[in-house]
Amino acid sequence: MSEASLSDNKMSATCSLSEELRDLLPQTKEDFKLDFSEKVEKSVVVLLHQARELFYEGKKNECLKTSEIIRDYSWEKLNTGNWRDVDKEWRRVYSYGCLLKALCMCLKTDDIAEAIRVCDMGLLMGASILGNILVKVVNVLQKHLQHGKRPSETGIEELSKKKTKSDHTLTPAVKLGTAVPQLQCPSLEFFRKNYLVPQKPVILEGIANHWPCMKKWSLDYIQEIAGCRTVPVELGSKYTDEEWSQSLMTVNEFISKYIVNKNDIGYLAQHQLFDQIPELKQDICIPDYCCLGNGEEEDITINAWFGPAGTISPLHQDPQQNFLAQVLGRKYIQLYSPEESEFLYPHETQLLHNTSQVDVENPNLIKFPKFTKASYQSCILNPGQILFIPVKYWHYVRALDISFSVSFWWS
Incomplete structure (x- = not known):
């Protein structure tokens, strides 16, 4: 297969992935709800709104950077004190940060494996958002992930x-x-x-x-x-x-x-x-x-x-x-x-x-x-x-x- 054909196939796969992911998301930024209680600092809510705006405007680089700031800040909240005392609102913030980062990553860098890892961190440490959308995003990403050689082809018995x-x-x-x-x-x-x-x-x-x-x-x-x-x-x-x-x-x-x-x-x-x-x-x-x-x-x-x-x-x-x-x-x-x-x-x-x-x-x-x-x-x-x-x-x-x-x- 020629390099041009390989490039065309990759571009087609990227377009298909982009369409499948967008189908999971609310059609407009207004429908992408970001409702939080007063327990989440106003500056963080502002950042979330900015990241949402950047994503729907197609500014993936800026959205990626903003979502990383959101993840890093909420990660500190998740790891301060006893886990049982962490408010669910901060877990939701972390999940939104993971969602936006994963979406920008696989649409911008085509690093699907890393995007899945980011989603999993949201599932492990965050809370359910937008109808458990992180699970749905991972399901789509896994279909597009090229599996390498498995560590073993040996049965358990x-x-x-x-x-x-x-x-x-x-x-x-x-x-x-x-x-x-x-x-x-x-x-x-x-x-x-x-x-x-x-x-x-x-x-x-x-x-x-x-x-x-x-x-x-x-x-x-x-x-x-x-x-x-x-x-x-x-x-x-x-x-x-x-x-x-x-x-x-x-x-x-x-x-x-x-x-x-x-x-x-x-x-x-x-x-x-x-x-x-x-x-x-x-x-x-x-x-x-x-x-x-x-x-x-x-x-x-x-x-x-x-x-x-x-x-x-x-x-x-x-x-x-x-x-x-x-x-x-x-x-x-x-x-x-x-x-x-x-x-x-x-x-x-x-x-x-x-x-x-x-x-x-x-x-x-x-x-x-x-x-x-x-x-x-x-x-x-x-x-x-x-x-x-x-x-x-x-x-x-x-x-x-x-x-x-x-x-x-x-x-």
Whole structure:
């Protein structure tokens, strides 16, 4: 193909991208609403209006510079003090800055991958704007992104077999007397009466077999759908370790560094990936048993847990009921009733008050002597199984293989 033809194709693709993005936006600047409360400084609102004017006037360079100022300033607001105290208005400001910057970038510089990263930052740190437009923009951008070579064409099962030979990960024995009971598709009433009301853990079988993720999900599929997306990754074996930290990276980078080439422990943990990437959400289903709760379906928090063998969630408890669905790999889990709390030595700090100080698989009984009195249940959660973890039930989780789990927190 001649250079002229390549240039024509690129120009045609750019025009097509421009048209698709404009179709997502309000037709006029007046319809591009910028309504904020008094909590957002007037000077920032003025900047947002200026950026909007510049964009609709086609002044991409000036709009890009203004949107970067908006992002930088609102970023400081997001990172001052405790995250829970950050006002939603400032998160919206940040999202608008990300939207305008991403639009200008891909229309001006044709750097689609970086524009997607900017949108993801808005989705991760910002708040929904203009009918969740950032998700729609990313969907358009991904269609125009030329995928490079993936880090791996190896399946998860093949990788797991290789790692089993080299890692010598031992599968813990589950004693018969401590095993979590298993049920095959119990009725709603049976589950409510025998497990939800008395708050007893149980493994549900035959519930997730028909979910598309059970057949579709593999390293290749996850990279195809989400490879270019930016996600938060926990670095370190468990969050109670002093060297534990977090880092932002693309899913491709995460898989390459921590799944295919296991240099260290990295864990995509407790992340609302399915809100960020709705295409993956289509592959899972909310368990029917969640309807027994008091909240609405939109109140259910769905989190992704994706990582190599060896990732650990220390013994801790959560403030909501939990269905933990295992999609890929296996996990070893220990469960302790809230009645055992006096033997579990919770951390005294407010930040970790819901986490035990005890390493349950290698306890320091000199430091924590009462731990020997704690009774527990255990299981190995296999693909297709769903574990019901009652509210405030202590649980310890260790991945035995490359693993992908989905948790549903409900009230």
